[in-house]
Amino acid sequence: MCGIAGIFSWRRPASLEVAEDMIARLAHRGPDGCGIWHDRNVCLAHARLAIIDPEHGAQPLTDEETGNVLVANGEIYNHRQLRKVLQDKGYHFQTGSDCETILFAWREWGMRMFEHLHGMFAFALYDRHADRLLLARDRIGIKPLFVHLSGDAVYFASETKALLRVLPGAPEVDPQSVGMFLQCNFSSGRASAIHGIESVLPGEVLVVDGTGSSRRARYWSPAPVPLDFRSLDEAVEHFDHLMSEVVDEHLESDVPVALFLSGGLDSSSILAFATRSDSRPDLAMTTAFCDRSVHDESQSARLVAEWLNVRHQVYRIDGTHLSARLPFCIWATDSLMGDYAMLPVSYMAEQVSGSHKVVLSGEGGDEVFAGYGRYRMLVFKRLLRALRTPGTGGFRTRPIFPDRVLRTLLVPPLYEASRNWNLPFRQAWKSGRIFSSTSARMQFVDLVTWLPDDLLVKLDRQLMAWGVEGRVPYLDHRVVEFGLSLPEHFRQRGRKGKVIVREWARKHLPEAVVQAHKKGFTVPLRSILHEPSLDRLGELLPATQAVKTWMRPGAVRDLVYKSRGDAKYRQYLWMILVFVLWHAIMIERSGARPDPEQEIYDFLS
Template sequence: MCGIAGIYLHAGHAVEPARLQCMAASLAHRGPDGHGLHSDGRIGLAHTRLSIIDLETGQQPLCNADKTLCLIANGEIYNYIELRKELEQQGCVFSTHSDCETILHAYARYGLDFVGRLHGMFAFALYDARQQRLILARDRLGIKPLFITRQPEGWLFASEIKALLAVLRVKPEINPVGLAQYLQTNFTCGAATLLQGIERVLPGEMIALGPQGVELRKRYWTPARIQPAQLNLTQALEQFDALISDVMREHMRSDVPFGLFLSGGVDSSILLALLSRAMREPLRTYSVGFPETSVNNELPVAARVAREFGAEHTALQLDSNALLQRLPLCLWAADELMGDYASLPTLMLAERAARDLKVVFTGEGGDEVFAGYGRYRTPLLKRLFYQLRAPGSGGFRTRGVFSRVHEALFNPELTQAMQSWRTPFIETWQSAPREWSTLQRMQQVDMETWLPNDLLVKADRMLMAHGVEGRVPFLDHRVVEFGLSLPDHLKVSGKNGKVFLKHWAERFFPGEHLWSRKRGFTVPVRDWLRGERLQRLQRVLPAHPAIRRWCDAAAVQRLLAAQEHSGNFSQPLWSLLQFAVWHTLFIEGDGARPADECDPLSLIG
């Protein structure tokens, strides 16, 4: 796990080493074990390293023997052992034991189609000096991030936006459509980000840049290519046995110890069972909760499950008021504005785990892949009603944080942008194969929007802020293809979701653990936005430059007054507060890392 950044300039330009060093410095948190630079005329590559595999010789950039290929990569190639053996049998000679060196030789052997042979989570840049071609690619599900921007002198790319902002000649403007998406959903979708001119490399996408510009931009994998399977429960259980065994064997490859974030829910409990079964020593597990707040506390369940499997368990009990002081650091770490409530406790878990190890397993993806969310079981009549809001959406993902009642909050430019915030969800719904069921369409929409731009932003950035790598076995593309292809009746039954996975897990857990009501994990936002703190927010939020630029300050003041009266507007106010903090850090400020503990209201006031 690492940070990557680079510059690819038009002919006649040369990379300034100082700019490359500045980009690397902005990503030091992603790679605290060292950094490497490669600069040759118009190409510059920077890499910051978190050592996981091949601790001695795995430094990057990696070059082939004649220096015509040069690579920087972030992530893990889990099938590197099998791929290396295949390539060596064809005459390739390796100079390291790094998993990432397989990328170099696979490209040399198979050309641009090589990326389909990789199993893993990755974002990489590969420069071919003979072709003067720069190849950028991202893993199928978007587990690892990669951003790109086109400038007058050429192209810049990086694992995080802050590395681009550190060297751009002109700070980009806010994209109003991206801001509308964030305010309504807590994240932004598609290639466009919240900042104009800065784009994501999409999940499962490859971009090839050459002397004439973009030579290729294609999705080499999408969920829409998955074919439905006709399996009964017995057949599915047998197939999954073999599949998850292979996936876990590959994911457990590491030259350093690893642990697990354990919530006590089905997904992380299954990982606990699988990891414990394969290990000789007790697995380190970590959980977090708020014992004295209004939100659900998962600590007792997690502790019980950890005991059952002999794990070395750490329970982190958070003080909610102290946690709020981590909000600026959380938003700095997230980089692209993303407001998932669980980001804050995840950040704290990563900080604690970093004292012990460099790698943790997490359960992200289980609900998307095996249909665990309650929204997948929305009654037909309710979905038909929701579809009236957004024709062509299937009635899915049509509700935003801000309703039409709140439209007076925004200025005309943002109000106009609000008209199209649902577009990515509608377009994804309509792109699904015609033979797909409604449930499969819902899963695809979440996999293309919510998963890479919310859950995986949280999983990557909160951990990497403390130099910890997260591994997500449920998002191995083979598991995703298996889960999405299952018949609906194996995933949803009545009020129960994730039916297949729960049946499979009955070998490890009693029924009451698997079939109990799913509880989401959140933070006590409502507790935070009341009393003296709400009074302070009433003073500083309407006056903030970001709020005055995009909102009607008087309308925001009325919303704050309504919160004081009823307490029912925590979610929209929390979104506005996070926007103000992010704006202070990245638009008004230079993107520097804030103090670990920093009062957000003092920061914006």
């Protein structure tokens, strides 16, 4: 796991000084070293977090025979098998780096190389002979990759903050992305919240040649695969073999591995699989809030850790203290995303960073195996919503703000942009018609929107801000294809989802964990936006540049007042606060890093 950045120019030499500035802005992603390759019109830069072959695996990596050069972020989990296949074909490796397999896979298979790569990755590969640059992202979008295409060059980076300097003018907000964020807590699709910066999509490769011509191609997207199980027991046996292989691959590391253990079924099952491996994690970590208004699964986590004989650490957090971390978390998140859970994830990342560089996590289990209750929506309710919002199938139709509040709050250009907030969900619903069941189609929508643009943004950015790599076994593409292709009754039964995972877990985890209803990871928003803070926010927010440009200051002031006794308005206030902080950091201060303990009020004053 690392940070990458670079320049490919077709009209003038690539600036080494600019590339150095870009990678310096990503130093948090790679605290173990920095490397830059520069040759006329190309600069490839890499900030390294050393996990595989720490001594010899520095990047950029070069294919000595062809002159091709690579910088990569992530892990190729099947690199040992690939290395053997490529060595048998006559390739000679210079390092033990997992990423070196990408260089030779390109020479051997060209664009078909993606069929052979198991892992999470974002990489830039310069093909010297063809004078072209490949920018590619893993199938699910676990690793980020952003680009700015100008008239004479393409600039790329792991985070948007590294691209701010190369924009033609001061950073500007993209209203469509901000409008979507306000209505669903994240923005999805190709455009970022900064005008002129785009994302390479999950499962996509962008190819730019030396004339400036570019093309994008999708090499993978979630789709059903043929499965033929005669019984649930047979499917569970296949699940056991598949997950055992996948978790073993995810434990590949030359440094210690820990695991985030929530106490729920997903992280507990990952830990159960991991303890069967020779490279088992040496620490399970759990976070819990002192506030009793939110779920506390720390006792369940402790039960699982004791059951599996794994060292366990519980960290208890006072929600009132988390607000001091918010400006730093917004900076780390980089993209405009307001998931409350970024706060405890950041705290856990800081704690684990002192002893570990790699953490396993349970993200993806709900999307892949139908864990969320929304996949079991009553048919009548779904059809009614589908009638009210055509093109959605009745899924992902409820915005955060009611129209009457948003119309009063936003200036007309942003309000008009926000009205199309569910476009990515409608597009995904249409693409999901390849699935025969409604629930699988819903899962697909979440897998291509909510998952890469909310959950994985939170995991990658908050961990990498502290130099920690997050790995997500449930999001191996083979597991995703398996889960989406299971018959309905193997995924959900009655009001419970993840049937196949629960059935497997009966033999490997305490029954209390297997039978528990999904609680979700909740954060005490009332403790973060507590009463004493509201007076300060009522004074500060209306005076900010973000509010004065995009909102009506008087409406913001009224909203702060109403949030004192109304939980809905407290959520509205959270959305405004996140946007204001993001705007201050990314638009007004060019991505400057706040202190991790800088209070909101000091930051906005």
